[in-house]
Structure formats: structure tokens, C-alpha cells
Amino acid sequence: MLDDITGKVMVLENHNGQQLEQQPQQQQALQTPKSGVRRSTRISRPLERYSPSLYYLLLTDSGEPECYEEAVQVETRKKWEQAMKEEMDSLAHNQTWDLVRFPAGKTTLQNKCVYRLKEEYGGRKRYKARLVVKGFAQKKG
Numbered sequence: 001m002l003d004d005i006t007g008k009v010m011v012l013e014n015h016n017g018q019q020l021e022q023q024p025q026q027q028q029a030l031q032t033p034k035s036g037v038r039r040s041t042r043i044s045r046p047l048e049r050y051s052p053s054l055y056y057l058l059l060t061d062s063g064e065p066e067c068y069e070e071a072v073q074v075e076t077r078k079k080w081e082q083a084m085k086e087e088m089d090s091l092a093h094n095q096t097w098d099l100v101r102f103p104a105g106k107t108t109l110q111n112k113c114v115y116r117l118k119e120e121y122g123g124r125k126r127y128k129a130r131l132v133v134k135g136f137a138q139k140k141g
Contacts, residue, residue: 065115076127083129084113091131110134 065071071080091097102108111133118126 064117068113071113071115071129079127080115080129083115083127087113087129087131109138 065074065080071077071084074080111131114130114132116128116130118128120126
């Protein structure tokens with residue numbers, strides 16, 4: 001018989017001096033009790049910071065339009081249109097670009113207007129529009 005601790009062979013004898021033949025012991029597999037998967041009983045809700053009403057407040061709170069369509073639909077559209085006209089006049093006066101014939105097979109970079117409501121000294125509000133190019137879409141070459 002093999003000793004589990006020392007790893008040596010052990011011989012067993014009875015009282016008469018005869019060697020006993022040891023039957024190998026069947027090891028019983030330890031079985032852990034199987035329990036079902038634990039599920040939470042808590043009702044899952046989205047966090048308050050992801051609330052749609054909060055997004056609505058963030059969009060409507062600033063008073064600044066995000067795109068041209070919004071700028072022409074608000075009650076201050078005349079002021080935004082004037083700001084866009086001033087920006088285009090400024091770009092033309094400063095000769096920011098030259099009109100050229102568009103090469104075949106090329107694509108243009110898109111642009112958009114960015115609208116900001118600036119507060120000047122004395123609390124007076126200034127409507128400012130900037131024409132910006134979406135340069136992140138530009139490809140090398």
C-alpha cells in the first residue's frame with residue numbers, strides 16, 4: 001500500500017504474520033451542492049443622468065441653435081440671419097477664399113455654421129455665427 005503523505009510503500013501484516021492484500025480504496029468524489037444561479041430581485045432602471053428629460057433641458061437651455069434649421073426656426077431668427085450675413089461679408093472682405101473651377105473626380109469638404117450667443121459688457125447679447133470647415137473628413141493627397 002502506498003502512503004499518501006510520505007509516498008512510501010506500506011505492507012500490512014495480521015497477527016499470524018501473513019501479509020494482507022490491501023484492496024484499493026475507492027475515493028469518493030466530493031460533490032459540492034449545486035445551487036441555482038442567484039439573480040437579483042432589484043428592479044433595474046437606467047441612471048437618472050441618462051434621463052431623456054435631462055437631454056432635452058441641455059439642448060434647450062443654452063439658447064444657441066445647433067444647426068441652420070434650428071437657427072431659422074427660433075424666434076430670434078432675424079438676429080441669427082444677420083450674424084450669418086456679417087460672417088459671410090467678413091469672409092468676402094478678407095478674401096478668405098478664391099472661386100475656382102472644381103476639378104473632376106474630387107470631393108469637397110463639408111462646412112457648417114457654429115452659433116454662439118456672446119454676452120458683451122453691460123449685459124448686451126451679441127449673436128455670432130462662424131462658418132467652419134469639417135476638416136476631420138480631409139484625406140491626405
